[in-house]
Amino acid sequence: MLKKLGSYIQRDLHFLNCKIKGDVFDVSLASYLLNPERQNHSLDILIGEYLNKTSFIPQKYAGYLFPLKSILEERIKNEGLEFVLYNIEIPLIPVLYSMEKWGIKVDKEYLKQLSDEFCERIKKLEEEIYELAGTRFNLNSPKQLSEVLFERLKLPSGKKGKTGYSTSSSVLQNLINAHPIVRKILQYRELYKLKSTYVDAIPNLVNPQTGRVHTKFNPTGTATGRISSSEPNLQNIPIKSEEGRKIRRAFVSEDGYFLVSLDYSQIELRIMAHLSQEPKLISAFQKGEDIHRRTASEIFGVPEEEVDDLLRSRAKAVNFGIIYGISSFGLSETVSITPEEAEKFIDSYFKHYPRVKLFIDKTIHEAREKLYVKTLFGRKRYIPEIKSINKQVRNAYERIAINAPIQGTAADIIKLAMIEIYKEIENKNTQVKNTPSNS
DNA sequence: CACTAGTGCAA
DNA sequence: TATTGCACTAGTG
Numbered sequence: 001m002l003k004k005l006g007s008y009i010q011r012d013l014h015f016l017n018c019k020i021k022g023d024v025f026d027v028s029l030a031s032y033l034l035n036p037e038r039q040n041h042s043l044d045i046l047i048g049e050y051l052n053k054t055s056f057i058p059q060k061y062a063g064y065l066f067p068l069k070s071i072l073e074e075r076i077k078n079e080g081l082e083f084v085l086y087n088i089e090i091p092l093i094p095v096l097y098s099m100e101k102w103g104i105k106v107d108k109e110y111l112k113q114l115s116d117e118f119c120e121r122i123k124k125l126e127e128e129i130y131e132l133a134g135t136r137f138n139l140n141s142p143k144q145l146s147e148v149l150f151e152r153l154k155l156p157s158g159k160k161g162k163t164g165y166s167t168s169s170s171v172l173q174n175l176i177n178a179h180p181i182v183r184k185i186l187q188y189r190e191l192y193k194l195k196s197t198y199v200d201a202i203p204n205l206v207n208p209q210t211g212r213v214h215t216k217f218n219p220t221g222t223a224t225g226r227i228s229s230s231e232p233n234l235q236n237i238p239i240k241s242e243e244g245r246k247i248r249r250a251f252v253s254e255d256g257y258f259l260v261s262l263d264y265s266q267i268e269l270r271i272m273a274h275l276s277q278e279p280k281l282i283s284a285f286q287k288g289e290d291i292h293r294r295t296a297s298e299i300f301g302v303p304e305e306e307v308d309d310l311l312r313s314r315a316k317a318v319n320f321g322i323i324y325g326i327s328s329f330g331l332s333e334t335v336s337i338t339p340e341e342a343e344k345f346i347d348s349y350f351k352h353y354p355r356v357k358l359f360i361d362k363t364i365h366e367a368r369e370k371l372y373v374k375t376l377f378g379r380k381r382y383i384p385e386i387k388s389i390n391k392q393v394r395n396a397y398e399r400i401a402i403n404a405p406i407q408g409t410a411a412d413i414i415k416l417a418m419i420e421i422y423k424e425i426e427n428k429n430t431q432v433k434n435t436p437s438n439s
Numbered sequence: 440c441a442c443t444a445g446t447g448c449a450a
Numbered sequence: 451t452a453t454t455g456c457a458c459t460a461g462t463g
Contacts, residue, residue: 138459138460140458140459140460141459141460141461142444142445142446142459142460143445143460143461144460161444161445162444162445163444163445166445166446167445167446168445168446168447169446169447189446189447190447192458192459193446193447193448193458194448196457196458196459197447197448197456197457197458198448201457201458218455221454221455221456222454222455223454224453224454224455226450226454226455228454228455228456229455229456230455230456230457231456232456232457233448233449233455233456233457234449235448235449235450235455235456236447236448236449236450236455236456236457237448237449238448238449239448239449240448240449244448263450268450268453317452320452320453321452322452323452323453324452324453324454325452325453326452327451327452328451329451329452330451330452331452332451333451333452334452339451392451395451396451396452399452399453400453402453403452403453403454404453404454406453407450407453407454410450411454
């Protein structure tokens with residue numbers, strides 16, 4: 001079998017129009033694992049960085065690949081990144097290539113209909129807002145909107161940004177009873193967002209030959225090991241609101257097939273349970289409990305049956321906060337409580353889940369010592385900034401030190417699952433349709 | 440046309 | 451002053 005060597009091989013497969021098997025080395029993926037925060041892993045950058053060439057002849061790019069490979073594979077070995085490169089990132093190349101080539105079928109007629117519906121409702125809301133404001137202005141301009149709300153209508157203003165008072169959703173939520181215009185603006189914002197970002201944008205990205213969107217899945221797009229998606233971003237299609245769910249219905253299956261969706265449940269909290277070895281967390285998951293309800297019961301000291309929606313949502317915010325590297329201010333903002341109250345929630349959490357606290361402290365300690373953190377599978381993120389003398393900077397990187405191993409381990413596990421599923425499809429052990437519709 | 444700020448969608 | 455992204459609009463240069 002031929003050996004394959006290249007940079008951004010996943011991208012090049014589209015030009016070659018073929019899948020890839022056998023011995024593969026991708027210098028861009030190797031560079032990404034060594035430096036996951038970098039945006040660009042193109043050949044010219046790597047030649048400059050690893051071969052110390054300040055000028056080179058583009059026609060001879062290929063000649064630089066072999067020396068680059070030698071250097072990079074040595075570094076990968078020395079950094080303990082072999083498993084992640086050879087068992088995760090490289091096997092994922094054909095998986096992501098196939099996903100891109102395959103694409104997802106879009107019901108354009110449905111989106112046109114939805115666009116017309118949203119257009120009518122947006123126009124109506126717009127007129128009602130101008131009427132209530134007593135003036136016409138550009139509703140999509142935060143600057144103009146803040147003038148109307150906080151100067152003309154004299155509503156109480158809150159957060160200030162660099163350029164003026166914020167008109168963000170959380171600010172407007174708090175003003176919803178102050179003036180009838182506020183609710184209308186929130187409704188307008190929701191519909192305008194959905195229409196401009198999804199309903200009207202997605203049809204323009206549908207390939208006329210295939211009737212599908214062929215999203216790019218960027219394997220080097222994040223600092224933690226996740227994949228990112230663009231043109232369109234299929235990783236942020238709405239689901240939370242009822243209006244948003246209408247957009248998901250535009251993604252449809254081929255006739256005679258089902259579109260299935262597979263996801264791990266609470267994967268990041270499960271990883272936290274594993275990494276911390278906190279017995280209470282482990283047993284909660286082993287018993288299949290509602291983890292947020294259980295957390296609420298623990299930290300607020302009430303029986304599980306008495307946990308209401310408010311307590312559960314607060315506990316859920318605490319659980320998310322733990323994964324993000326919690327701060328009392330951050331928690332207070334998302335739960336609309338004072339930082340002092342948030343502090344009590346956090347203290348209570350750590351009192352009831354002491355191994356989680358130990359894990360966090362140990363992780364930060366190690367990060368300071370080694371200047372990197374790593375996932376369960378060895379993926380690394382370097383964070384020398386954790387030594388910063390600026391407390392804000394330091395705190396920010398301490399949160400990164402907590403979050404990166406958790407988010408990154410989840411990414412590793414999901415990628416391994418994608419590779420296994422792809423193998424099953426390739427081996428035709430399933431009834432999954434495994435030929436892109438345009439070939 | 441490139442860039443930033445503000446905003447908001449998802450995991 | 452909570453992690454990771456992408457993309458839209460307004461506004462500036």
